Amino acid sequence: MSKPALTILLAAPRGFCAGVDRAIQIVELALERFGPPIYVRHEIVHNRTVVESLEAKGAVFVEELDEVPADAHVVFSAHGVPKSVPADARQRGLAYLDATCPLVSKVHVEAERLHAQDMHLIMIGHAGHPEVVGTMGQLPEGAITLVEKVEDVAALAVPDPEKLGFITQTTLSVDDTAGIVAALTARFPAIQAPHKEDICYATTNRQAAVKAIAPQCDALIVIGAPNSSNSVRLVEVGARAGVAKALRIQHAGELDWSLMEGVHRVGITAGASAPESLVEELIEAFRRRYAVTVEQVTVTEERVQFKVPRALIA
Ligand code: SF4
Known part of the structure; x- marks a missing residue:
């Protein structure tokens, strides 16, 4: 038939994408250069096939640094990490390599720039996603408020509407984000947008x-x-x-x-x-x-x- x-x-x-490609290369090069095991904090990228193929080469995936033995090499995932993580790694004497995507690092820099200008920040993103945890963890607690959807904007309480900026997760829906940005701008006309679009x-x-x-x-x-x-x-x-x-x-x-x-x-x-x-x-x-x-x-x-x-x- x-x-x-x-x-x-x-x-x-x-x-x-280029960020995922780079993160995988970092783990592979670290395995070649330092030999296994290379510890990786969190799934290097969110894909089981990738994780399993790196595991087969000697990568060991952990969720937190206390699972990494002293003197080991550890790689931080492409999603980025809060500032407390490299600080903790240094304190534990771990050699670390940062596979944070440069486009996520760019958002981290943007957050610091706006914070240095005394701005309160709104982050558009999904609660609990490692990138959001990492970006919010670039600034002291309370310096960034997370907004997930348009309806959240009406309920926002900010310290000073004249000193406000926003940043976003890199992997959001372009259309949904445009709707949230429109709601933010309507309620807070002085809000500062990122220099360049954060969605990658x-x-x-x-x-x-x-x-x-x-x-x-x-x-x-x-x-x-x-x-x-x-x-x-x-x-x-x-x-x-x-x-x-x-x-x-x-x-x-x-x-x-x-x-x-x-x-x-x-x-x-x-x-x-x-x-x-x-x-x-x-x-x-x-x-x-x-x-x-x-x-x-x-x-x-x-x-x-x-x-x-x-x-x-x-
Ligand atoms: S920010 Fe974009 S380019 Fe970077 S890892 Fe995420 S999806 Fe890939």
Whole structure:
């Protein structure tokens, strides 16, 4: 029996961003240079495949520094850490490497700049996400108030509406954030915006690519972890752009094929921490069941690359 026809619309850009690429390189270079074990505080990036492949090479993932033995090397994840973490590492005599994405570090610098001008800060982000914990931990407690949604803005109590600035998590929904910023600006006209948009290029481009394919898809599959903020946002962006079935899976094995019944055109993308091999695996799984045609839809080319710390290449 011949296989049914199916078109896959492959969103581009998708998958690994420059910050994730750099964080993985840092762990790999540290393993080469210092030998295993290399301890990593928190999942280096939110993806099990990446974590397991680094574990196989000798990386040991921990949640807190008290799980790291004295004299060991420890890497901080791409999401960034509160200032107390490197301070604690120094006190414990640990050698640490910081894999914080430079675009997250840029937000940290922005927060410090505004704080130095006596501003109170509003952070737009998701409570409990490690990036938010890390960014809020750059300033003394109480210096930043977290806002998660438009409705939070009305209830905000700030010390001085004339001395107010905002920063954002890098992996938010571009559209939701614009709504929150509009509400903040309407209530606090003097609020200062970041010098340059905090939502990073990778988040923006992956969301734009999903919007470009959404009108042509019966279903959208995002490959990404449940705790990957940018992956979860891609599902929301797809659903909001009108895709009837927008879902997220970690790998092909998680796909419920009954959901593909009646689907003729499926969009595929991957969050910034998901390797391309998982996309290829999913396309292969489709090929086993359908006569597949793949069309890539590219909204922009990405050429961003970040350098690894000098200590690893000198
Ligand atoms: S998603 Fe953006 S901020 Fe996060 S690691 Fe990638 S480039 Fe950096």
